[in-house]
Amino acid sequence: MSVSDRLRDKRVVICAGSGGVGTTPCSAAIAMGLAAEGKRVAVVTIDPAKRLANSLGLEQLGNEPRLVDPSRFEGHGIEITGELWAMMLDPKRTFDELIERLAPDRATADEILANRIYRELSSAVAGSQEFTAVAKLYDLDRSGDFDAIVLDTPPSRNALDFLDAPDRLTGFLEGRALRVFLAPSGLAAKVVGRSTGVVFSVLRRVTGVDLMDDLSVFFRALSGVLEGFRERASAVKAVLSDPATTFLIVTSPEREPVEEAIFFHGKLVEARMPFGGLVVNRVHPLADDAQPVDVAELTADLDGDAALARKVARTLDEFRILAHRDAAAIERLRHELGEDEPILVPHLDGDVHDVDGLVAVHKHLFAEAGERDALLAEAAF
Amino acid sequence: MTGHPLHRPLVVVTGKGGTGKTTVAAALGLAAARRGRAIVCEVGRQQRMPALFGRAAPELGEELEVDDQLWTVSIDPQDALEEWLSRQLPRRLVHVLARSGAFSAFVHAAPGARELVTITKAWELAEAQRWRRGARPYDVVVLDAPASGHGVGLLRTPHTFAEIARVGPIASQARRVDEALRDPAHTACVAVTLPGELPVSETLELEGHLAERLGQAFTGIVVNGVAPRRVSPADAERLAATDGDLPGAAVHAARAAAARTRVQHAQVARLRRHAHAPVHQVPFVYATELGLDDVRAIAARLERAFSHDSDERPVGQEVG
Numbered sequence: 028m029s030v031s032d033r034l035r036d037k038r039v040v041i042c043a044g045s046g047g048v049g050t051t052p053c054s055a056a057i058a059m060g061l062a063a064e065g066k067r068v069a070v071v072t073i074d075p076a077k078r079l080a081n082s083l084g085l086e087q088l089g090n091e092p093r094l095v096d097p098s099r100f101e102g103h104g105i106e107i108t109g110e111l112w113a114m115m116l117d118p119k120r121t122f123d124e125l126i127e128r129l130a131p132d133r134a135t136a137d138e139i140l141a142n143r144i145y146r147e148l149s150s151a152v153a154g155s156q157e158f159t160a161v162a163k164l165y166d167l168d169r170s171g172d173f174d175a176i177v178l179d180t181p182p183s184r185n186a187l188d189f190l191d192a193p194d195r196l197t198g199f200l201e202g203r204a205l206r207v208f209l210a211p212s213g214l215a216a217k218v219v220g221r222s223t224g225v226v227f228s229v230l231r232r233v234t235g236v237d238l239m240d241d242l243s244v245f246f247r248a249l250s251g252v253l254e255g256f257r258e259r260a261s262a263v264k265a266v267l268s269d270p271a272t273t274f275l276i277v278t279s280p281e282r283e284p285v286e287e288a289i290f291f292h293g294k295l296v297e298a299r300m301p302f303g304g305l306v307v308n309r310v311h312p313l314a315d316d317a318q319p320v321d322v323a324e325l326t327a328d329l330d331g332d333a334a335l336a337r338k339v340a341r342t343l344d345e346f347r348i349l350a351h352r353d354a355a356a357i358e359r360l361r362h363e364l365g366e367d368e369p370i371l372v373p374h375l376d377g378d379v380h381d382v383d384g385l386v387a388v389h390k391h392l393f394a395e396a397g398e399r400d401a402l403l404a405e406a407a408f
Numbered sequence: 409m410t411g412h413p414l415h416r417p418l419v420v421v422t423g424k425g426g427t428g429k430t431t432v433a434a435a436l437g438l439a440a441a442r443r444g445r446a447i448v449c450e451v452g453r454q455q456r457m458p459a460l461f462g463r464a465a466p467e468l469g470e471e472l473e474v475d476d477q478l479w480t481v482s483i484d485p486q487d488a489l490e491e492w493l494s495r496q497l498p499r500r501l502v503h504v505l506a507r508s509g510a511f512s513a514f515v516h517a518a519p520g521a522r523e524l525v526t527i528t529k530a531w532e533l534a535e536a537q538r539w540r541r542g543a544r545p546y547d548v549v550v551l552d553a554p555a556s557g558h559g560v561g562l563l564r565t566p567h568t569f570a571e572i573a574r575v576g577p578i579a580s581q582a583r584r585v586d587e588a589l590r591d592p593a594h595t596a597c598v599a600v601t602l603p604g605e606l607p608v609s610e611t612l613e614l615e616g617h618l619a620e621r622l623g624q625a626f627t628g629i630v631v632n633g634v635a636p637r638r639v640s641p642a643d644a645e646r647l648a649a650t651d652g653d654l655p656g657a658a659v660h661a662a663r664a665a666a667a668r669t670r671v672q673h674a675q676v677a678r679l680r681r682h683a684h685a686p687v688h689q690v691p692f693v694y695a696t697e698l699g700l701d702d703v704r705a706i707a708a709r710l711e712r713a714f715s716h717d718s719d720e721r722p723v724g725q726e727v728g
Contacts, residue, residue: 046555047426047607144572232497232576282697284426314657328653329646338638339647339654343661345694352696376667380605408657408664 028368029399030057030275030392031064033304037273039168039266040177040303044277045287049308049388052379053277053372054179055083055113056388059100061175062111063389069112069167072179073160082381083113090114090121092167103382105389112173114163118181121159129255135248144245156181158263165263197260273303276364280310280356289363305369306392307357312373313350314407320344346408368396373406411718413596413627414440417534418549418588420563423600424610425555428632430456431703432600432690433552438707439714441478442724444547447471449530450482452554457482460700479546481533485522488529491539496577523565524582527551531585560617563589563597563624589622596627599685603634603672608679615683626685628714633692635672639665688713 034040040057044050051072058070069092072080080086083095092112100107123140130136139145160181167176266272274295278288288305295302320343325336360369372391379388391402413419419436423429433448434457440446448457455465457480458472466472469484493502530551532539553562566586573579588594597618601611611629618624644666647659680687690709693702708722715722 045426046424047602279426281426317657318655320655320658325654325658328650335643335646338643339658339662342639342665343658346661346664348694348696355696374664376664376671406660408661 028304029395030060030304030306030370033275034061034175034273037271037303038173038175039164039269039272040175041164041180041267041272041274042177042277042306043180043274043291045284048277048279048284049379050277051179052385052388053275053306053308053392054177056385056392057275058111058113058175058177059105059107059385060389060393061177062107062109063105065109066174067110067112067172068175068177069114069173070177070179071114071116071160071163071167073116073118073156073181080115082385083111085113085115090117090124090163099382100386103386105386109174116160116163118156118159121163125159125162125256125259126252129252129259131251135251138248139245139252142245142248144242158260161263161267162259165259165266168266194260194264197257268298268300270301273301275303275306277306277308278360279308280353282356285356285360288360292364302364305360305364305366306372307353307360307369308372309374310353310357310371310403311346311349312371312403312407313347313354314404317347317350317408343408350408371399371403373403411627412714412720413598414443414548414714415718416592416594416596416627417547418531418551418595419627420530420551420553420589420595420597421600422553422560422597422614423555424607427555427600427602427607428690429555429600430454430552431698431706432598432630432632432710433550434460434703435707435710436598437478437480437548437550438475438704439711439723440548440550441475442711445477445479445544446548446550447479447481447533447546448550448552449533450480450552451526453482454552455482460703462700483526483529485525485529488532489525492525492528492532492581495539520565520568523562524569527562527565527589528581528585531588560614560621563618563622567622590624592624595624597624599626599629601629601631601679603631603675603689605671605675608675611679612682615685626683628717629679629683629685629687630690630710631676631679631687632690634676634689635665635668635692637669637673639669641666641670686713686717 034057040054042050042054042057044053054072055070058068062068071092082099084099085093092114095107095111095113097107097111126139127136130139157180160178164176164178167173276288276292276295278284292302292305320340322333322336322340325340326333329336329339357369357371361367370392372388375384375387379385391399394402414436419440421429421433421436423432430450437446437448437457450457453468455468458465458474461474461480463472463474465482467484468482469487471479471481473479490502490506493505497505530549533546533549536545538545566582566589570579570582570586573582599611599614601607615626615629618626639662644663647654647662650659676687676689688710690706695702711722711724
């Protein structure tokens with residue numbers, strides 16, 4: 028099955044992968060491919076390679092998608108019959124906007140935005156990048172302006188941060204834990220069976236009075252937006268498990284990304300979120316008829332240049348080590364993910380961040396099975 | 409500040425995921441162990457060090473000796489926090505806090521608190537006065553910093569907390585750690601990157617952030633996984649010209665190697681041109697799995713490179 032078949036009837040495509048495996052070029056190539064099928068597509072990315080942004084004509088961060096000029100693709104072997112929109116998300120600004128929208132009035136919004144703790148921490152809040160990304164996704168989906176939205180996951184250490192970001196963020200903003208002892212007669216008293224006063228005064232002793240006071244001001248200000256935020260978070264979560272949403276797991280054949288992909292797949296299944304397919308990027312395909320290199324024969328073919336023949340033989344041997352490693356990794360992924368037909372994209376030696384690079388990635392992703400096998404055979408060692 | 413990172417008590421190894429940061433941290437740990445008591449710290453529940461030495465992973469937070477003079481630990485924020493508290497408060501009150509769950513709730517809720525505890529614990533390992541009575545300090549602590557999009561985030565946390573808390577034990581503790589992190593004589597920062605356009609750009613950006621937000625500089629930048637310069641473009645052309653006589657895979661391999669080498673060396677050259685810190689290369693290891701011997705070889709290589717930067721004789725090896 029090609030990517031095209033897998034994404035039929037999907038409105039939201041989330042490309043998830045650990046950092047450094049090439050999720051951004053894959054997301055862009057997928058969006059490009061869907062746009063080439065005549066759809067109106069938006070690709071949302073955070074912190075991509077600047078080259079990629081430039082090749083799509085995005086010069087700066089923004090909070091609204093922009094139409095990518097179709098003339099950019101002219102002469103590169105792809106025709107965009109639909110529309111390709113792209114945006115590079117500014118998480119901090121999106122978050123501020125969300126607070127502004129959810130606050131009951133301007134004064135509350137200003138109080139929160141100006142709060143010292145909010146300012147120091149809003150860009151660092153655990154999972155806030157992930158959350159803003161899904162929140163934006165939700166907005167774009169609701170706007171009805173697009174047939175499909177492709178989200179490139181933020182370059183977080185763990186693709187998983189993404190799944191529970193709404194929960195974690197709500198948890199933090201609710202400040203449940205903190206309000207327990209910020210309130211004069213909180214739960215803490217019941218838990219420890221003594222006055223909150225003791226716990227509170229000990230906490231004050233450790234944290235310093237200012238911190239506790241600032242926190243309490245912060246959470247009091249936030250309480251005004253909490254209800255709206257909670258609703259928003261659950262709506263956002265619903266998008267993630269919608270039948271029209273699909274997760275593509277992107278990985279490279281290296282050990283750690285493979286382990287991460289397996290782990291993430293498990294979590295997706297556990298969270299009942301839709302797994303749509305596996306893309307293994309940067310593969311060194313192994314030739315079906317991989318014969319050991321005969322240096323003598325190679326030397327003869329090279330008019331007796333034994334030195335060059337040895338260099339070539341050694342180089343091929345090294346690539347075959349990688350090809351064997353990759354084959355084993357793919358086998359393991361097949362087995363662990365129950366995915367018989369992962370989409371393999373060979374290691375491309377040029378720059379994958381310009382239009383030609385994206386077109387090359389696109390060709391592999393959108394090829395029909397037979398065609399893809401031929402492309403892989405061409406790249407085999 | 410250039411020179412030898414292992415002359416500092418704290419060595420922070422930063423880099424994005426997939427750059428081989430943990431391998432470089434392990435190699436630096438091995439090199440440091442030739443000089444004194446050394447420990448490699450992993451964070452975020454990661455425990456890859458013990459396996460490299462063929463050992464089972466211990467409990468989080470437990471310091472495990474894996475080689476001569478070399479220990480490893482995966483820092484557990486909860487555990488570290490209780491240790492710290494026990495230095496601040498009478499035992500009875502630590503129990504009150506621990507049992508109420510209030511403090512751990514605080515740590516979970518306050519963003520960055522875990523990071524603060526983690527970096528503070530790494531700092532503590534090299535302090536003459538350890539938190540736990542009887543624990544010996546390490547001469548060199550190598551921190552395998554988390555691979556995040558914002559590389560300096562972790563190193564900035566103490567400053568942020570000192571600013572937020574202003575007064576009290578957290579503020580003064582955070583301030584001490586912040587000072588140590590900003591002091592080039594106390595903390596060395598080593599970047600790990602790959603010879604690609606994006607990683608090189610990110611490393612240059614990170615170098616800027618480090619100077620701007622922490623007033624620090626990389627002691628060195630390690631470029632990992634550099635392909636050997638073996639097949640020249642001329643070789644590749646000559647092979648292509650033999651059309652048909654050679655096995656296709658051989659020609660393809662030579663061409664791929666030449667292309668990869670060209671891209672990689674151009675990126676390394678760009679890094680050298682724009683980076684302030686010295687740049688050291690580690691060759692790609694063609695193997696299914698990196699073994700301890702490979703890491704020891706990288707350790708020896710880095711020891712030589714850094715000793716050369718600081719004009720001294722490499723420790724623990726013959727100089728030719």
